Amino acid sequence: MIQFKQIDNKIIATYSTKSDNIDWLFEIFKKGESYAFQKTFTFSKIDLLHGNKVSNSKEVDTLTNVEPIDFVFAILSNDYYKIKRGIITNKFDIYFHKDLQISIDLFLVEGNISIFRKIEDFISEDVFVGGQIHNAIKIENFLELIYQFPNQ
16 A cells, blocks of 8 residues: 655655565565556655665665555655656656645546556646646646546
8 A cells, every 4th residue: 555745855655565575575676677556656676765865775685574665756846746757657747736735546546547547648748736837737626537537
């Protein structure tokens, strides 16, 4: 399960599971590969967060199987949290206004269907949600889109 929290100028995605063994995840990271949680959130070892610092030099071998596992999901730039490209989609950047509470419901609908994976074939430019940028989607309109989103 993925949950979000804010630490300083970052949004952190925290993965937790009821399983007491996540060696499989570290094996994936040791191979230099990434893993898509809930078929939506794709992380690799470079996204790992350790002691409020992004780990880009630590070897996965030095990590322990202690839950939860934190990943850097987005970084604040001006008034928007920019989701790191590749975590949700490789086709465009996604920005959420800093006043919007980031939650899993902004990315998944019932049945673990990824909202942005479904719409990425129709979008060719960056997506801004909230705030005052001229082409930003109003928060209430984005939430209505999620509510009306097909769940199949």
